[in-house]
Amino acid sequence: DTGVSQDPRHKITKRGQNVTFRCDPISEHNRLYWYRQTLGQGPEFLTYFQNEAQLEKSRLLSDRFSAERPKGSFSTLEIQRTEQGDSAMYLCASSSLMDGGIHFGNGTRLTVT
Amino acid sequence: GENVEQHPSTLSVQEGDSAVIKCTYSDSASNYFPWYKQELGKRPQLIIDIRSNVGEKKDQRIAVTLNKTAKHFSLHITETQPEDSAVYFCAAPYNQGGKLIFGQGTELSVKP
Numbered sequence A: 001d002t003g004v005s006q007d008p009r010h011k012i013t014k015r016g017q018n019v020t021f022r023c024d025p026i027s028e029h030n031r032l033y034w035y036r037q038t039l040g041q042g043p044e045f046l047t048y049f050q051n052e053a054q055l056e057k058s059r060l061l062s063d064r065f066s067a068e069r070p071k072g073s074f075s076t077l078e079i080q081r082t083e084q085g086d087s088a089m090y091l092c093a094s095s096s097l098m099d100g101g102i103h104f105g106n107g108t109r110l111t112v113t
Numbered sequence B: 001g002e003n004v005e006q007h008p009s010t011l012s013v014q015e016g017d018s019a020v021i022k023c024t025y026s027d028s029a030s031n032y033f034p035w036y037k038q039e040l041g042k043r044p045q046l047i048i049d050i051r052s053n054v055g056e057k058k059d060q061r062i063a064v065t066l067n068k069t070a071k072h073f074s075l076h077i078t079e080t081q082p083e084d085s086a087v088y089f090c091a092a093p094y095n096q097g098g099k100l101i102f103g104q105g106t107e108l109s110v111k112p
Helices: none
Strands: A003-006 A010-013 A019-024 A029-039 A044-048 A053-057 A065-068 A075-079 A090-094 A108-112 B004-007 B011-013 B020-026 B032-038 B046-050 B054-059 B062-067 B072-079 B085-095 B101-102 B106-112
Touching: A003 A090, A010 A019, A019 A090, A019 A108, A029 B101, A044 A065, A044 B101, A053 A065, A075 A090, A075 B072, A108 B106, B004 B085, B011 B020, B020 B106, B032 B062, B046 B054, B046 B062, B072 B085
Parallel strands: A010 A108, B011 B106
Antiparallel strands: A003 A019, A019 A075, A029 A044, A029 A090, A044 A053, A065 A075, A090 A108, B004 B020, B020 B072, B032 B046, B032 B085, B054 B062, B062 B072, B085 B101, B085 B106
């Protein structure tokens, strides 16, 4: 399967701990996105990269969140000093500039206790 | 602002009937409009999309229509089947296509 891959699938952490998630996009896709989804809501935009450049970050995103895509391939999303409100599904997606459609991975479900 | 409004939030139909979900967007520069289907516990999957140079696109039982003047686009599912039951999301790009903003979702239930 050459789809978007995310790791881990589930993460349970205690409030105040740091967590890091990884995303491997579809290999020929140069855009990579991070979204967050809570129950009953649509995916909420967090940030996106074109190659290694981070082009936009949501204004709603706390400075506890940081994302990197150092070589323009895989990406990591780190949340520092986690809070219970961070509990959500974190979805990664990728796209090519040509077709526009973004394709999601299976997500990382974060539970902060 | 960056906003995509989606209606209805829930929709229940009998098997074989049609279902229509509507979205409005605010960025007049938006030129690409995808629809996603999300089954319980699974990732959103792209099912159909349309670009602003056409007014309608069809793929078997699903179709999408676009009215750029009114900034509306709709998903039409004909001859619904129980396996069509899922949450459907529309989306539109903002900031010249840099990111997709999603609607709030429509939970479709198809009763056998």
